[in-house]
Amino acid sequence: MSRPSITPEGRFAEIVETLAGHPDVTPPAQGKQPKNRFGAHGLKIHNHIFAMLVGGRLVVKLPRPRVDALVAAGEGERFDPGHGRLMKEWLAVGPASGDGWLPLAREALEFVAGRR
Numbered sequence: 853m854s855r856p857s858i859t860p861e862g863r864f865a866e867i868v869e870t871l872a873g874h875p876d877v878t879p880p881a882q883g884k885q886p887k888n889r890f891g892a893h894g895l896k897i898h899n900h901i902f903a904m905l906v907g908g909r910l911v912v913k914l915p916r917p918r919v920d921a922l923v924a925a926g927e928g929e930r931f932d933p934g935h936g937r938l939m940k941e942w943l944a945v946g947p948a949s950g951d952g953w954l955p956l957a958r959e960a961l962e963f964v965a966g967r968r
Contacts, residue, residue, distance in 0.1 A: 860947045864905040867957045871895060871903075876965065880904070895957070902964035903957040906931070909944045910953045912960035919943045927952070 872879045880893040894904030903912045911931050922928050922943055931942035945956060
């Protein structure tokens, strides 16, 4: 079920609030951060970014086969950080994706946590 009255920023804030309770998760930096620094406002686990909000889209780090499957299913697209090179383990999901943001963020958290 989609919640159109909530902005992407509000949806991401809900994800941050939900996942920040995990003992190893660091919430996005508050205050003045360089806008062009990759992941400056992302959720991290063990100092590695696993989810961030970019241009109104949720961007998550997942295994490449999972990203491939989600892209093939039309559930999102590979993330392009702006230099024209698509990132193979990063999926961008638009705001019209319904309630799938939190499960994807949790999946990304588990994936990145397991890569230590």
